[in-house]
Amino acid sequence: MKLLMVGARADGHAHVVLDAIVEDGTHEIVGLADDNPALWGQGVLGLPVLGDVAAAAQSLERLGITGAVIAVGDAAARCRLAAACRDLGLVLPPVIHPAAYVSRYAQVGEGAFIGAGAQVLPGAVVGELARVMAAGVVSHHASVGRGATIGPNATLCGRSRVGERAFIGAGAVVLPEICVGNEAVVGAGAVVTKEVPSGLTVVGVPARAVDWKP
Numbered sequence: 001m002k003l004l005m006v007g008a009r010a011d012g013h014a015h016v017v018l019d020a021i022v023e024d025g026t027h028e029i030v031g032l033a034d035d036n037p038a039l040w041g042q043g044v045l046g047l048p049v050l051g052d053v054a055a056a057a058q059s060l061e062r063l064g065i066t067g068a069v070i071a072v073g074d075a076a077a078r079c080r081l082a083a084a085c086r087d088l089g090l091v092l093p094p095v096i097h098p099a100a101y102v103s104r105y106a107q108v109g110e111g112a113f114i115g116a117g118a119q120v121l122p123g124a125v126v127g128e129l130a131r132v133m134a135a136g137v138v139s140h141h142a143s144v145g146r147g148a149t150i151g152p153n154a155t156l157c158g159r160s161r162v163g164e165r166a167f168i169g170a171g172a173v174v175l176p177e178i179c180v181g182n183e184a185v186v187g188a189g190a191v192v193t194k195e196v197p198s199g200l201t202v203v204g205v206p207a208r209a210v211d212w213k214p
């Protein structure tokens, strides 16, 4: 399928998503869209930036584009841009790096991203537009909410649950059966031993709430 990639930051998530799609070979990115006007009409990562999503819509038929991938780190923006692409009739296939392991007994939602070396084990659910970054582990029967991010090398132990648009930092561990609420943030390297309420930021070992907002 020919794809529009939304998000054209050459030194950001877009390059990681492009790499996974090229290595996998199932889909082909033929154009980029980005909200940053400075990029419009430029070539980024060897691909043309067609404008924002509304402008790129004018080129979909000409380029044979029927799908989109949202390569934007901010969870709320990712969900908003996905809705805009769906309104244009584009489908959002999951992107799974060929060096990831995804069990046949796991579920991966539309528009989700699974990076190189990640593992998604039996019974796990990765929600739509969620991201499991390089070497992240979603252990058996754990779940990742819509739009959430599991950072590089982070581990969700068995039956743990991460809420919508939550962010689990690099190398953090969420212990078995523990829930992390919607839009909560777990700092890099933290070990989460008890429930994290929605919207809270926790850091450290064991993870404790902090009084600042990222």
Ligand SMILES: CC(C)(COP(=O)(O)OP(=O)(O)OC[C@H]1O[C@@H](n2cnc3c(N)ncnc32)[C@H](O)[C@@H]1OP(=O)(O)O)[C@@H](O)C(=O)NCCC(=O)NCCS
Pocket: 133, 151, 152, 168, 169, 170, 171, 185, 186, 187, 188, 189, 190, 201, 202, 203, 204, 212, 213, 214
């Ligand atoms: C927790 C986090 C979100 C806080 O970010 P922030 O609000 O910008 O916080 P700051 O960098 O201003 O740090 C505030 C304080 O918390 C401490 N702190 C920050 N992150 C910490 C962490 N992961 N563990 C322990 N302490 C941490 C800082 O040392 C600082 O302490 P101080 O006030 O005594 O100097 C961030 O540090 C983090 O861990 N992000 C994860 C990044 C990541 O893993 N990305 C994956 C890439 S895909």
